[in-house]
Amino acid sequence: MKKPADHPIEERRLELSESLHLVYSLAEERFDRLTRLATRHFDVPIALVSLVSGDRQWFKSSQGIIASETSREVSFCGHAILREDALVINDTQTDSDFVDNPLVVENPQIRFYAGHPLRYDDIPLGTLCLIDRKPRKFSEDDRDSLETLAVCVEAELRHTQMSQPEEELLSQQMESDRRNLIDPVTQSWNQSSLNLLLAREIDYPVRTRKSFALLAIRFTTAAHEFDELDESDKQEFVRRVAQGVRSALRPHDMIARTSENQLVVFAPNCNSELSEHLVGRVFNRISDSPVKAGSRDIKVDVNAGIAVANSRTTPEHLLDIAGKALNDSVRESLPQIKYLL
Template sequence: MKKPALPKDEALRLQSLENLNILDTSADERFDRLSRLASQMFATKVTAISFIDANRQWMKSCIGPFSQEIPRDISFCAHTILDSKPFIVNNALADPRFSDNPLVTAEPNIHFYAGYPIKHANGTVLGTLSIMDDEPRGFDDYDIQCFKDIADLVQSELHAIQLTTQDQLTGLLNAHGFQVLSQNSLNMCERLNAPTSLAYFDVRGLKQINQLQSNRDGDNALMFFAELLTFGFRDSDVLARLESDKFAVLLTNTPIANTKDILDRFKERVDRYAVEKRLPYTLDYNVGVSWVDEEGDYDFAELLNIARSLAEKTKP
């Protein structure tokens, strides 16, 4: 059995998937409707809309006898996300890449597989629309075109979700996405009695950059700051652009002493970046921090309001 390789943009792909906040969510009729359409059109045993995270294939929508999640290393769909083209296996038993795959040799006995990659707006492949059957079969150009038509509808629905949770300029979460994902993280921390911190950043001088340089330079400054946040914090932290020049980070399982050290290192990185890139402006900012110690109040709105208030008090 050939295990699937990792996409070249795996880090960005996983971050984009996490920011979408779609994993481990409940059934959604807009995706189930498209699964039913594909199942009816191709009359296959299994139809699924799946997303691939670091270790598994997780089904957002599935028709037929298939587990909601399976290990990534035996997933057919994990091969599909390596390209932007459809991935077709007409007879898995005769294909050395899959002939001894447990999904082929035992239930659900996948002998035919067709998968179409589903992309994020930034071009990374997050998941697939797939159909599977327990008998080998052909799949011609007309089938592929019809399959693509349904996959395009799935992708459109995915992009609609992105518009409600993601900031289009920086790729970070927007205010709504930050609230949803942060509350999920806070609920987990509360169950574990884990410390949590929230940092609120107010980037200074954006108006002056727009006036003295250009609006494009102002947008670039915001994208630079978002990039620095991405590299300066952990993958498990929740990052967002809340509004024009306001950013926030929720640091899970992080006591306030560690947060202060992290913010000091981040400030050094920001200052160094401006010098290395020879920017005609500085990326100055105010930051306010709120936190929850063990058995504290894990209230998102209160944490955000406190951090915002502290950032505003430090304005020159």
């Protein structure tokens, strides 16, 4: 297996990457939208926005794969960032540099790879890449289309849409520490980081004279379908549900995974009416069509509890009220229940 070499300007590249706080950052709908488009346009099962750090590659957005990262030494994208144009490997089984790569021999069993470098100020940070489990051809028109999509990803890299509290929390952590704030399956905040964000923002109504809402969202399946899935399919199912929820929210809404089948959303500048509208959008995205997990299409049932805060409260009280609303909605067989604080 050929390992990727350091980039000629590796030190500058890593300094830029760390200053942007992109590695071990949250998944965002604006990137997921582009990787979904890539899978459809090229008819491939896997598309990634991969960011290459010193020893890891982190998937800022992923379709068709559960892993959120791999080591850099086995990465294809580590080779792709050394090029000006796309790296295309039509069949890894006939390429001596990659035939014995662990990502070829084991999951995800890469046979085809095409990755175009993603640059920020002309410095490569990662790739937009396509993966298939069977060999395939890749025409000049395909290369042009991949480059066009890569330019779209680069444009998104230059503009942040995260909320100020999220940016501040990420910027205050080293890359290795940011990893501990993020749920690896959904690439959203985890419970501990949600607690940190709530502690920062709990005075939002006093500071801004605007209300905010906490949305507790629980997703379930009929007839124990979720329990019957193997572990990788469970993770795929949860990741797809989280992507659906994320696509229904506003860019500055903050989403966290707090248990196996529960997400919590902090929605700033959100009154009672808007909170119901957001939950309705979530229902439409998740419940209207089945969610794919492995070879199965699974219908998802969603319940939501809403707590709307118009005055000072505490994180613990807010979480308790949202949780109570969620449990009441399940007990009373209602899609959602809302309480005002």
